[in-house]
Amino acid sequence: MRGFRSRAEVADVLRLLQERVKPLPAIPLDPAFVYSLVLAERVASPRDVPAFDRAAMDGYAVRGEDTFGASEYSPLPLHVIGTSMPGAGFGAAVGPGEAVKIMTGAPMPEGADAVLMAEDAPDGRAVAAVPPGKNVSKRAEDVRAGEALFEPGRVLRPQDVGLLVAAGVETVHVRRTPAVDIIVTGRELLPPGGVPREHIIADANGPMLCALVARDRGEYVEHPIVRDDAADLRHVLEQCEGDAILISGGSSVGEEDIVPQVVRQLGELPVHGIAMRPSSPAGVGFIGGRPVFLLPGNPVSCLCAYDFFAGPTIRALGGRSRDWPYRRVELPLAQKLTSEAGRVDYARVRVVDGKVEPLMVSGAGILSSTTRADGFVIVARDLEGIDAGSRVTVHLYD
Amino acid sequence: MRGFRSRAEVADVLRLLQERVKPLPAIPLDPAFVYSLVLAERVASPRDVPAFDRAAMDGYAVRGEDTFGASEYSPLPLHVIGTSMPGAGFGAAVGPGEAVKIMTGAPMPEGADAVLMAEDAPDGRAVAAVPPGKNVSKRAEDVRAGEALFEPGRVLRPQDVGLLVAAGVETVHVRRTPAVDIIVTGRELLPPGGVPREHIIADANGPMLCALVARDRGEYVEHPIVRDDAADLRHVLEQCEGDAILISGGSSVGEEDIVPQVVRQLGELPVHGIAMRPSSPAGVGFIGGRPVFLLPGNPVSCLCAYDFFAGPTIRALGGRSRDWPYRRVELPLAQKLTSEAGRVDYARVRVVDGKVEPLMVSGAGILSSTTRADGFVIVARDLEGIDAGSRVTVHLYD
Numbered sequence: 001m002r003g004f005r006s007r008a009e010v011a012d013v014l015r016l017l018q019e020r021v022k023p024l025p026a027i028p029l030d031p032a033f034v035y036s037l038v039l040a041e042r043v044a045s046p047r048d049v050p051a052f053d054r055a056a057m058d059g060y061a062v063r064g065e066d067t068f069g070a071s072e073y074s075p076l077p078l079h080v081i082g083t084s085m086p087g088a089g090f091g092a093a094v095g096p097g098e099a100v101k102i103m104t105g106a107p108m109p110e111g112a113d114a115v116l117m118a119e120d121a122p123d124g125r126a127v128a129a130v131p132p133g134k135n136v137s138k139r140a141e142d143v144r145a146g147e148a149l150f151e152p153g154r155v156l157r158p159q160d161v162g163l164l165v166a167a168g169v170e171t172v173h174v175r176r177t178p179a180v181d182i183i184v185t186g187r188e189l190l191p192p193g194g195v196p197r198e199h200i201i202a203d204a205n206g207p208m209l210c211a212l213v214a215r216d217r218g219e220y221v222e223h224p225i226v227r228d229d230a231a232d233l234r235h236v237l238e239q240c241e242g243d244a245i246l247i248s249g250g251s252s253v254g255e256e257d258i259v260p261q262v263v264r265q266l267g268e269l270p271v272h273g274i275a276m277r278p279s280s281p282a283g284v285g286f287i288g289g290r291p292v293f294l295l296p297g298n299p300v301s302c303l304c305a306y307d308f309f310a311g312p313t314i315r316a317l318g319g320r321s322r323d324w325p326y327r328r329v330e331l332p333l334a335q336k337l338t339s340e341a342g343r344v345d346y347a348r349v350r351v352v353d354g355k356v357e358p359l360m361v362s363g364a365g366i367l368s369s370t371t372r373a374d375g376f377v378i379v380a381r382d383l384e385g386i387d388a389g390s391r392v393t394v395h396l397y398d
Numbered sequence: 399m400r401g402f403r404s405r406a407e408v409a410d411v412l413r414l415l416q417e418r419v420k421p422l423p424a425i426p427l428d429p430a431f432v433y434s435l436v437l438a439e440r441v442a443s444p445r446d447v448p449a450f451d452r453a454a455m456d457g458y459a460v461r462g463e464d465t466f467g468a469s470e471y472s473p474l475p476l477h478v479i480g481t482s483m484p485g486a487g488f489g490a491a492v493g494p495g496e497a498v499k500i501m502t503g504a505p506m507p508e509g510a511d512a513v514l515m516a517e518d519a520p521d522g523r524a525v526a527a528v529p530p531g532k533n534v535s536k537r538a539e540d541v542r543a544g545e546a547l548f549e550p551g552r553v554l555r556p557q558d559v560g561l562l563v564a565a566g567v568e569t570v571h572v573r574r575t576p577a578v579d580i581i582v583t584g585r586e587l588l589p590p591g592g593v594p595r596e597h598i599i600a601d602a603n604g605p606m607l608c609a610l611v612a613r614d615r616g617e618y619v620e621h622p623i624v625r626d627d628a629a630d631l632r633h634v635l636e637q638c639e640g641d642a643i644l645i646s647g648g649s650s651v652g653e654e655d656i657v658p659q660v661v662r663q664l665g666e667l668p669v670h671g672i673a674m675r676p677s678s679p680a681g682v683g684f685i686g687g688r689p690v691f692l693l694p695g696n697p698v699s700c701l702c703a704y705d706f707f708a709g710p711t712i713r714a715l716g717g718r719s720r721d722w723p724y725r726r727v728e729l730p731l732a733q734k735l736t737s738e739a740g741r742v743d744y745a746r747v748r749v750v751d752g753k754v755e756p757l758m759v760s761g762a763g764i765l766s767s768t769t770r771a772d773g774f775v776i777v778a779r780d781l782e783g784i785d786a787g788s789r790v791t792v793h794l795y796d
Binding site: 031032033035036049050051052056058085086087088089104105106107137141142143149150155157158159160161162163165166168186187188189196198199200201202203204205206207208209210211212214215228252257297298299303327364365366367368370371397398 | 429430431433434447448449450454456483484485486487502503504505535539540541547548553555556557558559560561563564566584585586587594596597598599600601602603604605606607608609610612613626650655695696697701725762763764765766768769795796
């Protein structure tokens with residue numbers, strides 16, 4: 001057993017991950033299924049939307065000028081020569097004094113340039129005039145063929161999906177969803193379905209990590225619990241086919257901490273030990289080009305190390321922002337927030353009456369500190385705490 | 399064909415939905431699978447977390463007082479009598495002058511009250527003193543048996559999942575995820591996989607509604623396109639088994655608008671026609687107690703009517719807030735926002751240099767207005783527009 005010789009700086013670890021991990025390749029998808037995915041290309045419309053002039057109202061397609069002068073007092077009889085239905089249209093042209101009954105969305109018949117609303121022809125006679133162009137959706141008024149719809153990097157909205165489909169885009173290239181292998185180690189952990197014994201405890205980190213990966217729009221693959229045996233861990237790591245690997249527990253330098261040595265054997269471990277609290281035993285390695293995150297077994301450390309290093313990386317793999325996924329507010333501190341210079345602190349806080357109250361907790365094992373907290377404040381490495389009254393940025397968990 | 403006789407007020411429609419639609423019943427789930435769901439009960443911890451005193455560091459379990467006086471200059475030899483491993487522990491007690499090698503998370507042996515860190519005993523001799531209680535996670539320091547963990551209505555976080563599992567909660571009652579039937583009507587619409595013909599257009603609303611329902615944490619069920627035939631629509635409605643029904647298109651009062659009449663036949667349609675723009679032909683009905691939303695076929699109207707009425711209802715069914723799901727900012731208007739008194743307006747806007755610029759678009763058919771916009775401003779029914787410079791609330795799409 002020995003301590004960490006030296007600890008990496010948080011900023012250096014983030015820089016390493018930024019340099020080494022790039023977005024995954026794009027995959028082609030039917031636009032109906034791209035909601036919330038990240039666009040990997042510029043998309044232009046292959047056609048005009050709408051592709052033809054169409055009625056924007058139910059009523060009568062007419063030549064607008066024919067209705068000039070029509071009013072309640074001087075109703076104008078309409079000479080209706082047919083009907084234009086959505087999807088069908090009316091085969092012939094509308095001549096002077098003629099009208100075609102038309103439904104919203106139906107193609108405008110040739111010759112007509114306006115739609116007299118149904119309300120303005122209650123008994124088949126026009127009681128109002130309608131100027132040319134009125135109540136008509138002109139071809140290409142929404143989008144012109146060739147016009148750019150979206151730029152790369154866009155996180156696609158529900159209406160974007162609608163527009164891509166309406167424009168007849170057949171295939172959209174979006175970033176592939178990252179697959180993330182989750183490995184939990186610890187001989188004290190109860191396997192799923194197992195019967196609790198005296199010192200055998202439930203694994204909280206696996207389910208928590210699954211939720212975090214889902215939040216960051218990754219797909220997780222859970223592996224069986226590794227019981228602190230190097231050969232077992234090596235075997236599980238060799239089964240991993242995802243784009244990133246999370247390993248919970250066994251990341252420290254104790255006798256049971258076989259994770260660092262196995263990761264070094266199969267790849268590299270440039271970071272082991274980080275100047276932060278909690279999560280100082282965390283590590284970052286690479287196996288076959290894929291990032292591997294060594295997350296301490298203590299649940300708060302696990303959450304914190306995930307959020308600092310794994311979360312941004314998984315989001316970046318999917319083409320998303322590495323930025324914190326939490327809403328931020330800036331508020332004054334109700335009390336002094338104590339910290340130690342030389343390490344980054346992850347301080348859980350509550351927001352009470354518009355002021356930030358640090359939760360007085362010690363130990364990385366107090367998971368309830370993160371459920372009672374409204375969020376957290378990051379204390380920069382050079383600070384020896386932050387004075388009461390200072391404004392701090394709170395990252396809100398909800 | 400006739401116009402709407404009278405239009406319901408937006409506020410009245412929302413009140414009706416609030417009165418008639420309540421959260422779905424709770425279902426029991428394994429806590430590992432409750433991330434992002436809504437808690438339907440108060441949950442208390444069935445046990446202490448941790449359930450026993452355990453080491454918070456790798457090192458040596460000792461009686462703290464034995465180490466008093468140990469220092470670099472006066473190292474204290476440790477009489478190591480065994481090892482305590484996670485999940486196992488050490489069977490005997492630690493007596494005066496004795497030590498047990500211990501790993502983080504391992505049970506503290508009887509008699510020991512502190513953990514001397516491995517770093518402080520580099521060659522098996524203590525070079526620092528450790529006070530009693532140091533580096534020990536005390537039983538129940540995280541959560542006490544019987545302590546309340548979460549209150550009803552909580553949207554469960556990743557760490558909540560971890561804590562529920564750690565506390566040994568076996569079953570959690572959460573709100574059931576609402577199932578939403580999506581029905582698209584329109585004889586002009588191309589069925590999936592169909593070949594486009596002259597006036598046959600792609601259905602943009604179906605995929606957009608699927609995305610919206612997914613955003614609001616519902617599960618959607620898509621039905622085949624109804625080709626504006628009453629018997630066909632009735633048949634599809636009879637197949638619906640979800641908790642809410644969305645019907646796109648055919649909601650107006652034209653000859654093709656068979657939706658209102660069929661909904662009235664199968665249930666009731668208290669709202670048809672709403673004083674808003676766009677979406678004025680929208681409607682709200684009930685069939686067998688389930689809310690039915692008549693969404694206009696024009697895509698912006700469809701989006702707007704969904705967001706005003708269907709979205710809040712689907713979220714409420716799932717136990718979530720009916721409030722807008724968009725982030726809000728308050729900013730000054732760059733130009734006057736024109737509107738008409740007597741109806742609620744949904745004005746698409748861009749935010750440029752901290753100012754709100756209304757998008758100059760007419761017509762509910764311009765879906766690209768909602769993809770080019772950063773968000774929207776709701777203009778209250780009594781306003782005749784809002785002056786330049788006034789501060790308005792922008793709901794941001796992203």
